[in-house]
Amino acid sequence: MSGTNTDVPAPLDTPLPSPVPGDEHEQCPVTDVLRRVGDKWTVLVVVLLGQRPHRFNELHRGIEAISQRMLTRTLRGLEEDGLVHREVFATVPPSVQYSLTPLGKSLLKPLSGLAEWAIEHQSAIAESRRVNNRPFRRT
Amino acid sequence: MSGTNTDVPAPLDTPLPSPVPGDEHEQCPVTDVLRRVGDKWTVLVVVLLGQRPHRFNELHRGIEAISQRMLTRTLRGLEEDGLVHREVFATVPPSVQYSLTPLGKSLLKPLSGLAEWAIEHQSAIAESRRVNNRPFRRT
DNA sequence: CAGGATCCTCTCTGATACTG
DNA sequence: CAGTATCAGAGAGGATCCTG
Numbered sequence: 001m002s003g004t005n006t007d008v009p010a011p012l013d014t015p016l017p018s019p020v021p022g023d024e025h026e027q028c029p030v031t032d033v034l035r036r037v038g039d040k041w042t043v044l045v046v047v048l049l050g051q052r053p054h055r056f057n058e059l060h061r062g063i064e065a066i067s068q069r070m071l072t073r074t075l076r077g078l079e080e081d082g083l084v085h086r087e088v089f090a091t092v093p094p095s096v097q098y099s100l101t102p103l104g105k106s107l108l109k110p111l112s113g114l115a116e117w118a119i120e121h122q123s124a125i126a127e128s129r130r131v132n133n134r135p136f137r138r139t
Numbered sequence: 140m141s142g143t144n145t146d147v148p149a150p151l152d153t154p155l156p157s158p159v160p161g162d163e164h165e166q167c168p169v170t171d172v173l174r175r176v177g178d179k180w181t182v183l184v185v186v187l188l189g190q191r192p193h194r195f196n197e198l199h200r201g202i203e204a205i206s207q208r209m210l211t212r213t214l215r216g217l218e219e220d221g222l223v224h225r226e227v228f229a230t231v232p233p234s235v236q237y238s239l240t241p242l243g244k245s246l247l248k249p250l251s252g253l254a255e256w257a258i259e260h261q262s263a264i265a266e267s268r269r270v271n272n273r274p275f276r277r278t
Numbered sequence: 279c280a281g282g283a284t285c286c287t288c289t290c291t292g293a294t295a296c297t298g
Numbered sequence: 299c300a301g302t303a304t305c306a307g308a309g310a311g312g313a314t315c316c317t318g
Contacts (some may be wrong), residue, residue, distance in 0.1 A: 016186070022204030025183060029261035030254045035255075038177010040291075044164060048155065056300050065161030067292050072301065082267030093299040094298085103263055110252040115169045117249040122168035124242055128221030195280050206312050211281060217300070230281040233318085282317075289310075297302075 036081065041066055041074045043111065046100065049084060050108050053099035054119060173219065180205055181215045182250065185239065188223060189247050192238035222246060 017024065025031060037043050041063070048054060048062055060071055075098055078084035083104035089095045100108075140201055156163065159193035164170060176182050180202065187193060199210055214237055222243035228234045239247075 019201050019203045024160060033257040034182055038173050040167040043173055062158050064158045064201045080268055081264050082256050103260060110256040113249040113252040118168040118172040125220050129219055132219045235280060
């Protein structure tokens with residue numbers, strides 16, 4: 001930890017290769033996670049499943065604007081990464097329950113850190129956008 | 140994600156409206172931040188600028204695979220949100236220095252939380268993907 | 279040096295219709 | 299109920315050329 005900042009984050013403090021090779025960036029697990037949670041619906045689905053398990057249409061009704069297709073894709077992606085568990089009950093009609101795995105639950109903590117930051121600084125960001133979106137300034 | 144609420148210690152613990160309205164999801168600051176840092180280059184640029192200020196071509200050379208266009212767009216986006224400061228020196232040839240604002244530096248901490256999680260669980264995720272990507276299972 | 283302007287491709291997302 | 303299949307639009311990202 002060097003510099004004027006008190007707490008420089010540990011993983012981001014490790015020196016990067018210079019230049020950063022293209023494939024190293026592609027394979028970086030941090031890049032990878034960010035691209036997953038950076039999509040439109042993943043975090044919301046994770047948060048809802050963090051409260052309790054949900055069935056498919058329960059999630060569909062619970063997220064007003066999501067399309068059936070995107071809900072399916074989001075859940076499949078999370079399932080493939082081992083963050084969500086999918087359990088099929090052979091009832092009639094069939095029912096499928098989605099829940100967070102322990103791995104998925106563990107993601108809630110760092111996610112909440114980012115959420116806190118976003119909420120804390122949202123007004124500063126909004127103000128900055130407002131100021132910068134003034135092409136007609138007379139200096 | 141009701142980020143508009145005032146005192147929220149653990150944002151992800153607060154109950155969500157059910158159903159979550161479409162526009163509330165769009166305006167959610169958490170969604171907003173995630174979509175910014177979820178793009179291809181933003182985090183890497185933030186981390187590099189977190190080490191020290193950089194000039195434009197210095198960043199360009201420092202990130203092997205980035206195109207000039209995307210570097211510009213990434214920096215503009217960060218600048219608009221007030222995370223990056225852009226300073227022009229009227230030399231010949233001109234030089235432009237990019238650096239993190241205090242707001243930008245404050246993002247490094249929650250980002251590092253997510254980075255730690257990603258690094259810690261990357262093998263579990265990779266293994267899960269490996270297992271799930273077997274379309275030809277005979278049970 | 280630090281971009282802007284164009285053009286092009288590919289992915290993400292949504293809408294709609296159909297099914298075991 | 300819990301999806302799959304197909305089509306279409308919007309935007310991200312890249313390549314190339316040009317300029318103050």
